[in-house]
Amino acid sequence: MMDGSLADTMVMFDWNGTIVLDADRAHGALNAVLHKRALPTLDGEQFTARFKLPMAEMFAALGVDGTELATAEDEWNGSMSSATTRLRSGVATSLPTLSEEGAWLGVVSAASATAVAFDQRTLAVPAVWQVVEAPIADKLSQLSSRRGQRARAFYVGDTAYDMQCAAAAGYTAIGVANGYAAVRTLWDAGAEHVVESLEDVASIVRDRSTP
Numbered sequence: 001m002m003d004g005s006l007a008d009t010m011v012m013f014d015w016n017g018t019i020v021l022d023a024d025r026a027h028g029a030l031n032a033v034l035h036k037r038a039l040p041t042l043d044g045e046q047f048t049a050r051f052k053l054p055m056a057e058m059f060a061a062l063g064v065d066g067t068e069l070a071t072a073e074d075e076w077n078g079s080m081s082s083a084t085t086r087l088r089s090g091v092a093t094s095l096p097t098l099s100e101e102g103a104w105l106g107v108v109s110a111a112s113a114t115a116v117a118f119d120q121r122t123l124a125v126p127a128v129w130q131v132v133e134a135p136i137a138d139k140l141s142q143l144s145s146r147r148g149q150r151a152r153a154f155y156v157g158d159t160a161y162d163m164q165c166a167a168a169a170g171y172t173a174i175g176v177a178n179g180y181a182a183v184r185t186l187w188d189a190g191a192e193h194v195v196e197s198l199e200d201v202a203s204i205v206r207d208r209s210t211p
């Protein structure tokens with residue numbers, strides 16, 4: 001329905017771990033970067049604990065040489081653009097209805113534009129975006145610059161950094177489980193909600209008692 005009930009609302013989304021459930025792919029991409037430099041690779045638990053953004057900070061913390069950070073990020077993006085993954089539940093149903101209800105929808109992602117476009121195409125993500133901002137190393141300034149678009153604003157993400165940037169930029173921070181970070185980490189970083197399906201995100205956004 002084209003009811004315009006969300007005409008005062010914007011919802012921005014992180015991509016990896018949020019729209020696409022690709023923690024396994026990211027884990028493999030990170031270990032490939034580390035292995036190539038004879039650095040210790042991470043098991044699943046270590047990956048969850050140590051994955052963070054911005055990417056360069058994470059590589060440096062894991063021992064990648066300062067002169068290699070850009071190369072490592074290129075390698076990461078290459079790996080992320082060559083292996084398909086799957087969509088979070090509710091993506092195919094909730095994004096089109098939010099769009100039809102008038103919400104302004106966008107993506108702010110650290111991933112390369114190529115990697116996002118690859119997923120968008122191979123996983124048939126509904127083409128609802130007003131804007132796709134990628135790659136964005138500084139999500140705080142990007143979210144802040146977009147904040148005036150609509151009166152109500154939500155950012156949906158799967159990492160502590162996402163939650164921190166959302167809150168600091170004046171968005172309601174919605175964390176999603178089953179991404180790159182543990183649920184407890186999202187709450188600790190300032191999430192106001194933590195959900196699994198994007199249908200749950202749509203319910204939160206439609207709740208007029210939410211600012």
Ligand SMILES: [Mg+2]
Binds near residue numbers: 157159180
């Ligand atoms: Mg993410």
